[in-house]
Each structure stands twice: as C-alpha cells, then as structure tokens.
Amino acid sequence: MTSTSTQADEINYLNHQKGIWSWLTTLDHKRIGILYMITVLTFFLIGGIFAMLLRVELFATGKNIMSAAQYNQVMTFHGAIMVFMVIIPGIPAFLGNFILPLHIGAKDVAFPKLNLLSWYCLVVGAVIAVSSLLYGGVDTGWTFYTPYSIHTNNGTTFVVIGAFVMGFSSILTGLNFIVTVHKLRAPGMTFWRMPLFVWALYSTAVIQILATPILAITLLLIAAERILGVGIFDPALGGDPILFQHFFWFYSHPAVYIMILPAMGIVTELITTFSRKVIFGYKAIALSSVGIAAVSFFVWGHHLFVSGQSELAGIIFSFITMLVGVPTAIKVFNWTATMYKGSIQFSSPMLFALGFLFLFTIGGVTGIILATIAVDVRFHDTYFVVAHFHYVMVGGTLMAIMGGIYYWLPKIFGRMYSEFWARITWVLIFIGFNVAFFPQFVLGAMGMPRRYYDYLPQYASLNRISSVGSWTIGLGFFIALGVIIYAITKGKKAPANPWGGKTLEWTIASPPPHENFLIEPIITAGPYEYR
Amino acid sequence: MFFGTKAFAGSFMPIQGSTFAASVDSLYKFLVYASLISCALVIGGMIFFAIKYRRKTNDDKTAYITHNSTLEFIWSFVPFVIFMIVFGWSWYVYLQIRVVPKGAFEINVVGQKWNWDFIYKSGRKSSGEMYAPAGEPIKLILSSRDVIHSFYIPAFRNKQDAVPGMYTQMWFNAPKPGSYQVFCTEYCGEGHSSMLAKIHVLPKDKFEEWLRNDPYKGMNLVQVGLKLFDSRCTACHSVSEENKVGPGFKGLFGKKRDFADGTSLLADENYIRESMMMPAKKVVKGFSNVMTSFQGQLSEQEVLGVIEYIKSLQ
Numbered sequence: 001m002t003s004t005s006t007q008a009d010e011i012n013y014l015n016h017q018k019g020i021w022s023w024l025t026t027l028d029h030k031r032i033g034i035l036y037m038i039t040v041l042t043f044f045l046i047g048g049i050f051a052m053l054l055r056v057e058l059f060a061t062g063k064n065i066m067s068a069a070q071y072n073q074v075m076t077f078h079g080a081i082m083v084f085m086v087i088i089p090g091i092p093a094f095l096g097n098f099i100l101p102l103h104i105g106a107k108d109v110a111f112p113k114l115n116l117l118s119w120y121c122l123v124v125g126a127v128i129a130v131s132s133l134l135y136g137g138v139d140t141g142w143t144f145y146t147p148y149s150i151h152t153n154n155g156t157t158f159v160v161i162g163a164f165v166m167g168f169s170s171i172l173t174g175l176n177f178i179v180t181v182h183k184l185r186a187p188g189m190t191f192w193r194m195p196l197f198v199w200a201l202y203s204t205a206v207i208q209i210l211a212t213p214i215l216a217i218t219l220l221l222i223a224a225e226r227i228l229g230v231g232i233f234d235p236a237l238g239g240d241p242i243l244f245q246h247f248f249w250f251y252s253h254p255a256v257y258i259m260i261l262p263a264m265g266i267v268t269e270l271i272t273t274f275s276r277k278v279i280f281g282y283k284a285i286a287l288s289s290v291g292i293a294a295v296s297f298f299v300w301g302h303h304l305f306v307s308g309q310s311e312l313a314g315i316i317f318s319f320i321t322m323l324v325g326v327p328t329a330i331k332v333f334n335w336t337a338t339m340y341k342g343s344i345q346f347s348s349p350m351l352f353a354l355g356f357l358f359l360f361t362i363g364g365v366t367g368i369i370l371a372t373i374a375v376d377v378r379f380h381d382t383y384f385v386v387a388h389f390h391y392v393m394v395g396g397t398l399m400a401i402m403g404g405i406y407y408w409l410p411k412i413f414g415r416m417y418s419e420f421w422a423r424i425t426w427v428l429i430f431i432g433f434n435v436a437f438f439p440q441f442v443l444g445a446m447g448m449p450r451r452y453y454d455y456l457p458q459y460a461s462l463n464r465i466s467s468v469g470s471w472t473i474g475l476g477f478f479i480a481l482g483v484i485i486y487a488i489t490k491g492k493k494a495p496a497n498p499w500g501g502k503t504l505e506w507t508i509a510s511p512p513p514h515e516n517f518l519i520e521p522i523i524t525a526g527p528y529e530y531r
Numbered sequence: 532m533f534f535g536t537k538a539f540a541g542s543f544m545p546i547q548g549s550t551f552a553a554s555v556d557s558l559y560k561f562l563v564y565a566s567l568i569s570c571a572l573v574i575g576g577m578i579f580f581a582i583k584y585r586r587k588t589n590d591d592k593t594a595y596i597t598h599n600s601t602l603e604f605i606w607s608f609v610p611f612v613i614f615m616i617v618f619g620w621s622w623y624v625y626l627q628i629r630v631v632p633k634g635a636f637e638i639n640v641v642g643q644k645w646n647w648d649f650i651y652k653s654g655r656k657s658s659g660e661m662y663a664p665a666g667e668p669i670k671l672i673l674s675s676r677d678v679i680h681s682f683y684i685p686a687f688r689n690k691q692d693a694v695p696g697m698y699t700q701m702w703f704n705a706p707k708p709g710s711y712q713v714f715c716t717e718y719c720g721e722g723h724s725s726m727l728a729k730i731h732v733l734p735k736d737k738f739e740e741w742l743r744n745d746p747y748k749g750m751n752l753v754q755v756g757l758k759l760f761d762s763r764c765t766a767c768h769s770v771s772e773e774n775k776v777g778p779g780f781k782g783l784f785g786k787k788r789d790f791a792d793g794t795s796l797l798a799d800e801n802y803i804r805e806s807m808m809m810p811a812k813k814v815v816k817g818f819s820n821v822m823t824s825f826q827g828q829l830s831e832q833e834v835l836g837v838i839e840y841i842k843s844l845q
Contacts, residue, residue, distance in 0.1 A: 072718075145678075235694075236695070276586070307692045343592075365565075372558065374622075374624035377625070447712070449724075452724035531595055
C-alpha cells in the first residue's frame with residue numbers, strides 16, 4: 001500500500017498531463033469536475049455580488065443605488081445565475097462528477113466525451129445568457145412568466161436560449177450518471193452497498209433527464225413566440241399565460257429537488273463519517289431519495305395556488321405536496337439518529353452538515369406551512385416564500401456544497417485547508433444567514449410582497465437587519481474562497497484518508513491517480529462499516 | 532420567544548380585516564406551534580447528541596445500529612397524520628376563502644401597469660382607491676389589460692392573480708369600516724412595487740352616497756385632470772422635472788420632445804392625447820416603451836382634463 005501511494009504522490013490526475021489544452025480536452029471525470037468547480041464558483045461569485053447589490057438597494061426605502069429598471073435586472077440575473085449556473089450544476093456536475101465514479105469503484109463515467117460536452121453546454125449556454133446584456137438585459141425574474149416575458153426587452157430571448165442550452169448540460173450529466181451507476185459498479189458493489197451520495201445523485205439524474213426536456217421545450221416556445229409571433233402563451237396572440245406556468249413549474253418544481261437531493265446525499269456522507277458510525281436506516285434514506293424524486297413530478301401546481309387554476313386542482317396539489325414532507329422528514333430523523341451514540345468530531349465539514357440540518361429543518365417546516373393552501377393564499381409571492389426557499393437553497397444546498405468542498409478538498413487537490421479559517425467561514429455564513437433570512441419570514445407575515453424595488457416604511461427596520469446579514473454571509477463566502485485558494489496553492493499535503501472515511505475514495509491516494517484505482521476494488525460489505 | 536406571546540397575532544401581522552381572517556390565522560398559528568415543536572425536537576436532539584457524543588478519544592468505538600423498524604415507522608406515520616390533519620383543516624378554511632356567497636356585491640377590478648381600476652355596476656369608476664360597503668360580501672371580478680398582476684390585501688388574508696385574457700374572482704366581507712392596503716404581488720415590471728391601492732370600507736349608507744356622487748361635480752377641467760392624474764399617472768410620471776419610469780411633466784406643453792426614433796416634435800394637445808391612447812407611437816428618447824394604452828378607458832371630459840392639467844404644469 002505504501003509503495004503505491006508514494007508512486008501516486010508523484011503522478012496523479014492533476015499532473016499526468018500538462019497545459020491548458022490538456023484541461024480543455026480532458027475526458028477525465030475528475031478534471032471535468034474541476035472545470036465545473038471553476039465555472040460554478042465564478043458564477044457563484046457573480047450571483048453573490050448581485051445579491052449584495054440587491055440588499056444595498058433594499059437597505060432603506062426609496063432609491064439608494066439603482067433605478068427600478070436596474071433593480072429588476074439585477075434581481076433577474078441573481079436568480080437565473082444562482083439557479084441555472086450555480087445550484088443545479090453545483091453538486092451533481094462538480095462534486096458528483098468527481099466523487100460518483102470513485103464511490104462506486106469505477107475508472108470514469110460511462111460516457112467521458114458526453115461528460116466534457118455537458119461542460120461545454122453549460123459554458124456556451126452561460127455565454128449566450130450573459131450576452132443578453134448587450135441587448136438591453138433581461139428583467140423578467142428567473143421564472144420568465146408570460147406574457148411579461150413576451151413583451152419585455154430583447155435580451156430575454158438570449159437568456160431563454162442560454163437556459164435552453166444549459167439544460168442540455170444537465171440532461172447529459174443525468175444520463176451519464178444513470179448509465180454509470182448501472183454499468184460501471186465495481187465487482188460486489190450491489191445497489192444496497194452504494195454510498196447514499198450515489199443514491200441521491202441517481203435519483204437526481206432521473207429528474208434531470210425526465211424534467212429538463214420540458215423546460216427546454218417551454219423555453220423554445222417562448223423564443224418562438226418572441227421571434228415568430230406564434231400565439232402560445234400571450235393572450236394578445238390567442239395564447240394562454242397560465243399554460244406557461246404549468247409547463248414551467250412542471251420542470252422547475254422537480255428542479256428544486258435536483259438542487260436539494262444531492263445536498264442531502266452529501267450531508268448523509270458527512271454525518272456518518274464525522275460521527276464515525278454506520279448510517280441509521282440506510283434503505284429508508286436511499287428509498288426516500290427515490291420517493292422524493294417520484295412525488296416531485298406531481299406537486300408543481302402549488303406554484304399556481306392563486307393563479308386562477310381550479311379550486312379542486314389546488315386542493316389536490318396541496319395534498320400531494322404534503323406527501324413530500326414524509327420522506328423528507330424521514331431523512332432528517334435518520335440523520336439525527338445516526339449521531340446517537342456516535343463519536344462526533346466538529347471538523348468544519350461536520351459543522352456545515354449540522355448547519356444544514358438546522359436550517360433545512362426550518363426550511364422544511366415552512367415548506368409545509370406554504371403547502372397548506374389556505375395559508376399559502378396569503379403568503380404566496382411574499383417574503384415568506386423568499387425566506388423559505390433561501391432556507392432550503394442556501395441554508396440547505398449551499399451549506400452542503402461548502403461542507404462537501406471542505407470534506408473532499410483534501411482528496412481532490414491533495415492539500416489540507418486551514419481548519420481555523422474554515423470554522424470562521426462557518427460562523428459568518430451560519431449567523432449571517434439567519435440574520436439575513438429569518439427577518440424575511442416576519443416581513444412575509446407582515447405582508448411584504450417579493451420582487452419589490454421599494455417598500456412601505458413599516459418594513460424598513462427588518463429589511464435593514466436582513467441587509468446586514470446578507471453582507472455577513474458575503475464576507476463568509478469571500479473568506480471561504482480565500483481559504484480554498486490558499487489550500488490549493490499552499491496547503492499542507494493531505495493524507496489519503498484524513499477523516500477516517502469508509503467509502504472507496506478514501507482508499508486511494510490524494511489526489512487520486514489518473515484512472516482512480518490502481519487495483520480494481522472488490523466490495524464485500526456496505527459503505528459505512530464503522531465497527 | 533416572541534412567537535409564544537399573545538402579541539404574536541397583534542403585533543406585527545396585519546389586522547384581521549375580513550370575516551375569514553381569524554380562521555386563516557388559527558390554522559397558521561397551529562402550524563407555527565407544530566413547526567416550533569418539530570424544530571425543537573430535531574434541532575434539540577441534534578445539539579444534545581452532538582454534545583453528549585462528541586469525540587473523546589481518537590479511537591472511540593461507536594454503536595453499530597443499522598435501523599429500527601418500529602421507530603422508523605412511528606416517525607414516518609406521525610408526521611403523515613399531522614400533515615393530514617393540517618390538510619383537512621386547510622381544505623375547510625380554503626373553501627371559506629374561495630366560495631363566494633350568493634348575492635355578493637360585485638366590483639370589477641382591472642389591473643394595468645401600474646395601477647388598479649375599479650368599475651362598479653352603477654357606472655361609477657375609481658382608480659387606486661376602491662370603495663366597498665362594510666359587513667357585506669363583496670365579489671371582485673379581476674382582469675388585466677397587459678401582463679399578470681395579483682391583487683393582495685394582507686388584512687383580508689386573500690390574494691388572487693389578475694390574468695390577461697380571462698376573469699378570475701375573489702371575495703371578502705369586511706365587517707369594520709376602515710382603509711386597507713392593497714399590493715400587487717405578481718411581478719409586472721418597473722412599477723411593480725408602486726402598484727399599490729387602498730380599499731376604503733365604508734358604512735353602507737356612506738358607501739351608497741359615494742356610489743351616487745358625480746366624482747367631478749363642481750370641478751373645472753384642470754381639477755378633473757389633477758384628480759385623475761393623482762390616481763392613475765403618478766406611479767410613472769411626476770409633475771416636476773424629475774423622471775420616473777416615464778418623463779416628468781413640468782413644462783412639457785409647448786416644449787420640443789426628442790423621440791427614440793430620432794424624430795422630434797413640439798408637444799401640443801394632439802401629442803398628449805396620442806401619448807395616452809397610443810403610447811408606443813412616440814417614445815421619448817431615453818425611456819422604454821412600457822406604457823399600456825388608456826384607449827377606451829376615459830371619458831372625453833377626463834381626457835380633456837388630463838390635457839388641461841398637463842398644460843397647467845408650467
């Protein structure tokens with residue numbers, strides 16, 4: 001073992017080929033993962049700066065730094081970038097790409113060339129979307145509701161086509177993961193022996209390939225309506241604007257689970273590793289991922305509770321939405337139970353996992369409040385919704401991404417980061433997050449609508465607190481970026497298994513060799529055998 | 532915790548202005564308490580375990596507990612039962628919100644970028660301010676002239692989208708006279724956050740008196756224009772030189788206007804009228820073409836009033 005790991009120290013996937021061209025044409029899932037990491041972190045920085053600007057504008061009533069038209073553009077870019085370029089590709093395409101083949105003992109994904117193509121789809125789509133800035137930008141919000149999006153400035157067409165192209169990135173990644181999981185598992189790696197991160201990615205992949213094409217078609221229809229004047233969604237042309245909402249949310253609600261399921265997968269890995277304990281209820285967690293993925297296709301109508309859809313439809317969608325709460329609750333209880341009689345180490349990845357559990361629970365229960373149709377009628381499109389989905393998306397997914405980055409950074413780059421500074425980032429992000437978003441629940445209860453450039457004086461003090469919180473989060477992420485860059489360039493060398501993890505990636509050198517496993521692993525037991 | 536106090540309902544939530552507001556709030560309060568208990572259990576359990584089972588030595592052994600079917604069944608079934616109670620309760624309250632009582636007094640509500648118009652069966656119209664009788668069921672028939680808007684009255688705990696090309700409806704019964712805030716809650720562009728309105732609930736006799744009134748009684752044209760301008764134009768236009776979504780109107784009349792297409796013109800009565808009826812025809816340089824037409828919405832007296840009022844802004 002020692003001889004192979006010293007050998008791998010010298011030659012690994014990072015240095016076995018050199019030069020920018022070797023990166024841009026790489027078929028290695030680990031290198032593609034890093035390409036995604038750079039792309040996603042760059043967009044996260046841009047989307048984050050937009051968020052800070054929004055909060056500066058909302059710091060006080062009236063105009064502060066931008067006009068209403070500029071605010072609407074910044075709001076749209078913040079949402080669209082964070083959704084399509086950060087959170088959707090964030091875990092599957094970046095951490096998933098890197099870790100999934102390692103987790104199942106494979107050399108690579110099933111279709112390495114498709115994998116590279118999917119990265120280019122994301123980049124090309126992003127470039128098309130950003131080029132909208134040359135054509136007046138886009139001010140529709142990330143949801144592109146018709147008929148507003150049909151009549152507003154021309155940049156909308158570019159963002160819509162950009163999102164269409166980026167959708168293919170998501171579809172191809174999902175397809176690749178499904179085939180990889182089915183065909184490339186190491187000998188002895190049965191489905192019930194796969195790490196739960198793989199189960200989560202697998203469930204996500206199913207949603208990606210089934211739901212994303214609907215978005216693609218819908219976005220093309222908008223483009224067709226804008227360019228060719230075909231009446232589909234615009235009542236002025238004989239179309240139906242509510243039809244768009246059905247189409248859009250038929251994708252975008254399952255997409256919410258594209259964003260959160262992989263995060264749940266990461267948290268499962270973190271909790272079991274840092275509790276040094278077998279996961280509680282392996283099958284329940286695995287099947288609840290699949291269950292959430294399946295039910296997620298039948299809840300889209302809760303976005304249309306006040307749109308004019310029929311009362312019966314509203315009641316049915318409210319019922320099905322409540323059902324999603326059950327597998328979600330199961331996961332939360334299982335994670336908590338895993339810590340029972342464990343040996344819990346508060347390394348920064350675990351702090352982020354605990355932060356996830358804290359914030360996601362709040363995001364989850366407020367989700368039930370919003371699923372309650374009689375209460376949603378009043379909270380719909382208020383800051384209560386904004387707070388809820390930020391608790392799930394930022395408090396959930398981004399906390400998990402940060403935990404995942406700190407957890408796997410030693411494996412990915414073979415370097416350790418500063419634990420002290422990583423904890424500082426956790427404190428700033430966790431506290432800043434609650435200061436920023438908890439007041440928004442109260443603002444929503446007070447009636448403040450979302451997507452408001454200006455607000456009534458009674459909402460001023462809570463908005464001020466929220467803005468201060470948002471800058472605290474921003475500072476936290478900014479320091480985290482420094483911690484990551486410093487670790488990659490100057491960090492101490494990492495051992496093969498710094499955390500005492502049991503999954504397969506910890507059995508090989510850090511960073512891994514080009515084709516992952518020098519000797520093909522043979523699996524004889526489950527993934528979390530802490531005995 | 533401020534959630535636990537009795538002031539919870541009164542301190543920061545809008546007052547309960549409609550007959551069903553209290554039912555919605557009871558359900559909401561139940562949800563908040565149930566949520567607090569769930570969060571306390573999960574987060575409390577997490578913190579308790581994290582402290583109690585923190586790593587003591589580097590070779591701690593842990594219990595090998597893979598699952599517990601009874602426990603897992605209980606924590607799946609109990610949430611399910613709670614969700615179903617909430618669902619049934621919510622269904623009951625939702626029907627109260629949605630089913631319009633027979634014989635409700637009807638008012639048409641029309642959304643347009645960026646103000647709300649109210650049209651009564653008597654032929655009376657108002658804009659930005661709706662009037663309604665207290666203690667009577669009121670049915671609102673909503674529509675939109677351009678994009679989707681949403682009519683939200685926090686105090687009534689009710690909201691409904693106004694969709695172009697179709698009618699939607701909502702209802703309320705406000706027992707107490709008073710003024711209630713209305714917001715637009717479906718994003719509709721630059722003026723979205725200024726698309727506000729007020730509902731003035733009046734005692735029935737006062738309301739009927741209001742309904743009979745000629746709104747412009749005894750007013751000259753400039754006063755008619757001012758009244759109309761204040762309710763329908765101020766979301767986008769100022770009467771100073773300050774530009775909002777649209778240009779400011781001070782000194783507009785008789786001045787040279789430069790348009791986006793490169794042409795220009797001296798502003799006269801014809802120009803003002805055309806800009807109200809066909810706003811896309813001549814867009815002032817530096818502004819975007821976002822105004823919705825007022826074609827067919829104003830009486831001749833009102834059109835002339837607006838023209839005269841703009842002329843008076845020198």
